[in-house]
Amino acid sequence: xxxxxxxxxxxxxxxxxxxxxxxxxxxxxxxxxxxxxxxxxxxxxxxxxxxxxxxxxxxxxxxxxxxxxxxxxxxxxxxxxxxxxxxxxxxxxxxxxxxxxxxxxxxxxxxxxxxxxxxxxxxxxxxxxxxxxxxxxxxxxxxxxxxxxxxxxxxxxxxxxxxxxxxxxxxxxxxxxxxxxxxxxxxxxxxxxxxxxxxxxxxxxxxxxxxxxxxxxxxxxxxxxxxxxxxxxxxxxxxxxxxxxxxxxxxxxxxxxxxxxxxxxxxxxxxxxxxxxxxxxxxxxxxxxxxxxxxxxxxxxxxxxxxxxxxxxxxxxxxxxxxxxxxxxxxxxxxxxxxxxxxxxxxxxxxxxxxxxx
Amino acid sequence: xxxxxxxxxxxxxxxxxxxxxxxxxxxxxxxxxxxxxxxxxxxxxxxxxxxxxxxxxxxxxxxxxxxxxxxxxxxxxxxxxxxxxxxxxxxxxxxxxxxxxxxxxxxxxxxxxxxxxxxxxxxxxxxxxxxxxxxxxxxxxxxxxxxxxxxxxxxxxxxxxxxxxxxxxxxxxxxxxxxxxxxxxxxxxxxxxxxxxxxxxxxxxxxxxxxxxxxxxxxxxxxxxxxxxxxxxxxxxxxxxxxxxxxxxxxxxxxxxxxxxxxxxxxxxxxxxxxxxxxxxxxxxxxxxxxxxxxxx
Amino acid sequence: xxxxxxxxxxxxxxxxxxxxxxxxxxxxxxxxxxxxxxxxxxxxxxxxxxxxxxxxxxxxxxxxxxxxxxxxxxxxxxxxxxxxxxxxxxxxxxxxxxxxxxxxxxxxxxxxxxxxxxxxxxxxxxxxxxxxxxxxxxxxxxxxxxxxxxxxxxxxxxxxxxxxxxxxxxxxxxxxxxxxxxxxxxxxxxxxxxxxxxxxxxxxxxxxxxxxxxxxxxxxxxxxxxxxxxxxxxxxxxxxxxxxxxxxxxxxxxxxxxxxxx
Numbered sequence: 001x002x003x004x005x006x007x008x009x010x011x012x013x014x015x016x017x018x019x020x021x022x023x024x025x026x027x028x029x030x031x032x033x034x035x036x037x038x039x040x041x042x043x044x045x046x047x048x049x050x051x052x053x054x055x056x057x058x059x060x061x062x063x064x065x066x067x068x069x070x071x072x073x074x075x076x077x078x079x080x081x082x083x084x085x086x087x088x089x090x091x092x093x094x095x096x097x098x099x100x101x102x103x104x105x106x107x108x109x110x111x112x113x114x115x116x117x118x119x120x121x122x123x124x125x126x127x128x129x130x131x132x133x134x135x136x137x138x139x140x141x142x143x144x145x146x147x148x149x150x151x152x153x154x155x156x157x158x159x160x161x162x163x164x165x166x167x168x169x170x171x172x173x174x175x176x177x178x179x180x181x182x183x184x185x186x187x188x189x190x191x192x193x194x195x196x197x198x199x200x201x202x203x204x205x206x207x208x209x210x211x212x213x214x215x216x217x218x219x220x221x222x223x224x225x226x227x228x229x230x231x232x233x234x235x236x237x238x239x240x241x242x243x244x245x246x247x248x249x250x251x252x253x254x255x256x257x258x259x260x261x262x263x264x265x266x267x268x269x270x271x272x273x274x275x276x277x278x279x280x281x282x283x284x285x286x287x288x289x290x291x292x293x294x295x296x297x298x299x300x301x302x303x304x305x306x307x308x309x310x311x312x313x314x315x316x317x318x319x320x321x322x323x324x325x326x327x328x329x330x331x332x333x334x335x336x337x338x339x340x341x342x343x344x345x346x347x348x349x350x351x352x353x354x355x356x357x358x
Numbered sequence: 359x360x361x362x363x364x365x366x367x368x369x370x371x372x373x374x375x376x377x378x379x380x381x382x383x384x385x386x387x388x389x390x391x392x393x394x395x396x397x398x399x400x401x402x403x404x405x406x407x408x409x410x411x412x413x414x415x416x417x418x419x420x421x422x423x424x425x426x427x428x429x430x431x432x433x434x435x436x437x438x439x440x441x442x443x444x445x446x447x448x449x450x451x452x453x454x455x456x457x458x459x460x461x462x463x464x465x466x467x468x469x470x471x472x473x474x475x476x477x478x479x480x481x482x483x484x485x486x487x488x489x490x491x492x493x494x495x496x497x498x499x500x501x502x503x504x505x506x507x508x509x510x511x512x513x514x515x516x517x518x519x520x521x522x523x524x525x526x527x528x529x530x531x532x533x534x535x536x537x538x539x540x541x542x543x544x545x546x547x548x549x550x551x552x553x554x555x556x557x558x559x560x561x562x563x564x565x566x567x568x569x570x571x572x573x574x575x576x577x578x579x580x581x582x583x584x585x586x587x588x589x590x591x592x593x594x595x596x597x598x599x600x601x602x603x604x605x606x607x608x609x610x611x612x613x614x615x616x617x618x619x620x621x622x623x624x625x626x627x628x629x630x631x632x633x634x635x636x637x638x639x640x641x642x643x644x645x646x647x648x649x650x651x652x653x654x655x
Numbered sequence: 656x657x658x659x660x661x662x663x664x665x666x667x668x669x670x671x672x673x674x675x676x677x678x679x680x681x682x683x684x685x686x687x688x689x690x691x692x693x694x695x696x697x698x699x700x701x702x703x704x705x706x707x708x709x710x711x712x713x714x715x716x717x718x719x720x721x722x723x724x725x726x727x728x729x730x731x732x733x734x735x736x737x738x739x740x741x742x743x744x745x746x747x748x749x750x751x752x753x754x755x756x757x758x759x760x761x762x763x764x765x766x767x768x769x770x771x772x773x774x775x776x777x778x779x780x781x782x783x784x785x786x787x788x789x790x791x792x793x794x795x796x797x798x799x800x801x802x803x804x805x806x807x808x809x810x811x812x813x814x815x816x817x818x819x820x821x822x823x824x825x826x827x828x829x830x831x832x833x834x835x836x837x838x839x840x841x842x843x844x845x846x847x848x849x850x851x852x853x854x855x856x857x858x859x860x861x862x863x864x865x866x867x868x869x870x871x872x873x874x875x876x877x878x879x880x881x882x883x884x885x886x887x888x889x890x891x892x893x894x895x896x897x898x899x900x901x902x903x904x905x906x907x908x909x910x911x912x913x914x915x916x917x
Contacts, residue, residue, distance in 0.1 A: 012786070013786040013793075014782070014786050017786060076453075124636060127639070131393040131594070134453075135590055135635065138632050142629035143633060145628075146626070150623035150624075199774055201777075202769070202781055203764055204771060205774075207764060209750060210753070212750075213750035213752050213753065214750055214751070216748065217749070220742050221736055222764055222765040224733060319466075319473075320465065321465070322468075324465075326458040326461030329461070330440055330455050330458040330459060333454055333455045337447060337451055
């Protein structure tokens with residue numbers, strides 16, 4: 001009833017190319033941003049900020065990075081955690097070794113390091129595809145984590161391999177409490193999301209999708225697969241790298257290379273499968289889901305214990321989490337291969353014609 | 359020299375085991391055209407179930423038999439709940455579904471049997487063969503030798519089964535062209551169930567052998583990841599290829615770890631096979647024994 | 656008369672083998688600018704392989720291609736696209752996950768000049784370009800009568816429409832030579848007529864040179880200026896529709912040996 005497209009006319013291609021086309025959606029977006037940037041910092045508890053919202057935003061960014069590569073450009077990767085590690089450790093070393101480097105620049109360069117290595121490890125994608133490529137990204141994952149933990153220089157010769165990141169103040173904005181960390185992450189993630197949306201409505205986004213959908217036809221219309229694939233690897237690794245830097249500087253503050261394990265890569269992959277491959281919104285929905293699920297499960301199990309008086313076996317939450325993750329992935333692939341984002345899209349279409357059915 | 363041989367033989371024996379794990383992948387790849395990521399979880403589940411039952415007081419042979427039956431039931435469930443509904447989807451979807459399956463199986467296995475590592479004793483002594491040690495100075499464990507013989511026998515039996523029997527021919531037809539196979543009346547469901555059961559049984563044997571060697575624990579699932587490079591080198595669709603790939607990975611991994619490892623900090627086993635496979639891919643993308651694919655438009 | 660103008664495209668002694676199988680054996684023919692040139696032949700004659708050689712998907716073992724006076728032993732697919740070749744495929748090769756509009760605009764991808772950074776910030780050239788190319792793409796969409804479907808994802812469209820979208824994507828590139836691999840396969844008479852109209856319009860209005868593979872003989876005879884006939888990778892006839900129609904070898908190739916038919 002309220003969600004109507006009629007009466008909104010677009011009179012130029014500029015208008016039709018806008019990021020958010022419909023008026024109502026624009027309003028909702030602005031309202032969300034206002035709530036996220038003003039209301040939440042005022043009222044949210046430190047727990048909500050540090051254990052839910054900050055990781056949600058950071059994982060959304062990593063998921064968006066992987067989605068660019070896998071969902072949009074069609075190259076499956078198991079190496080996203082490794083690129084996060086590069087972003088984290090490159091930023092750490094830049095801040096450590098380059099005197100007076102602005103922290104924002106260090107993060108940016110950290111992302112670019114990830115980008116450069118992403119291009120390097122993306123080279124095999126020019127010859128191999130599908131499972132074979134997925135297998136080769138395992139090499140990336142294992143090699144980079146090994147390299148970061150074996151070469152002492154990267155961790156500044158920390159005996160345990162664990163580093164404690166420096167206190168930073170990007171643009172004079174000290175990341176020393178939950179609210180400032182949250183706001184910084186929010187700004188970075190929002191900016192990069194807008195950038196990703198821009199890329200997707202541009203020629204490069206179309207090139208990625210055409211390589212994904214039909215690579216021979218893409219070449220026939222003049223798309224350079226080398227350029228398309230390597231830019232996808234570069235941009236994707238950049239996003240993951242920035243996510244890694246945020247992960248260590250605004251979320252956990254002590255990191256070790258082994259923290260960026262294959263399991264984390266899988267988690268990010270699951271976010272985009274559940275949220276929706278090839279959907280920017282889906283990256284956020286998937287990340288929210290995967291961040292919230294363990295929290296809900298814990299609440300659920302402790303409530304069960306409280307009411308039934310029975311003690312759940314130790315470690316049961318993590319196992320139930322595994323089963324639910326896996327189960328949901330299968331259900332999604334069978335029932336809705338395009339993920340939660342597509343469900344939302346459908347609901348939207350229904351809403352636009354409500355209360356009629358067609 | 360004796361040391362080199364010892365390392366090499368150790369690597370080759372480990373390689374036979376890799377080959378055995380990879381064999382499970384090949385079977386499923388041939389039937390479903392997908393890299394079954396859950397194979398590692400199946401290895402883990404098989405070993406854990408058999409060990410768990412045994413520790414409940416069930417005799418070992420019965421525990422293994424019960425696990426085998428359970429494996430077949432699992433294969434039927436997988437066919438019904440996952441493979442059938444996903445038949446029309448692109449292979450990459452099926453691949454991701456097996457990723458989900460891996461998580462479900464791992465979660466279930468640990469929810470039922472607990473998260474602790476367990477010891478498994480198959481009754482084969484893990485001591486060097488004395489006559490070999492005395493005569494040549496090369497130490498080879500009896501257990502490794504017996505395990506390799508079991509693995510080799512299994513590889514032999516399965517290749518014979520799938521190349522000589524009617525089911526084997528049906529499998530090859532399905533692998534070639536699922537739709538065409540269906541249209542000439544090949545019972546796809548039955549072929550899929552047989553193949554997944556066979557893969558499950560291979561996983562069980564692999565799990566028992568690996569588990570007896572290193573303990574039944576979560577890291578068994580990682581053994582399966584090693585199958586990736588093994589299959590890349592051997593080719594996804596070839597049983598002898600899986601075997602050869604296993605040997606190459608096993609031997610080169612051990613040799614690299616002993617001879618190159620110390621120079622660059624050790625622990626290179628974690629990535630060496632993958633990088634080797636990657637280099638291999640760049641030279642020969644279809645693997646040693648895989649089919650060369652002509653891309654048609 | 657024809658000898659006076661050098662042909663736009665010349666194929667000289669093209670041979671293509673897959674392993675031991677000869678797909679094309681020593682084939683030569685030429686294509687004049689602005690003509691509609693058909694390639695016909697029974698199944699497996701090597702027609703699609705011929706198109707694949709022309710736009711660089713396959714690299715022939717022998718022979719050379721002269722395009723616009725320049726000699727090339729091999730031309731990569733992208734070079735072909737840049738030189739003005741566009742193409743449709745026998746089995747639809749659209750970008751199934753993209754909308755009709757995105758597919759058509761993607762057809763113009765070589766006209767985009769903005770850098771990655773400009774595209775990322777959606778500023779200046781990137782933004783202008785997007786609107787300008789969109790306008791051109793809309794012309795093709797209008798020409799192909801696809802306006803109603805422009806925001807629909809291609810995979811949700813019926814087969815006949817997908818064929819049309821594929822032609823639209825090829826036309827969007829404003830090609831000099833258009834390679835069409837069975838553009839009317841699987842269509843009903845009505846759809847075929849429409850498709851013929853689109854093809855001929857493009858040929859007459861924009862002067863696009865067309866190389867066409869088609870099985871429907873009445874269509875081929877109607878719209879093509881000259882026809883090449885292939886059989887088992889060999890060229891068995893070449894000329895105007897009426898000559899080809901009366902050629903004995905062509906009849907044999909299509910109907911089998913005359914004594915067996917008789």
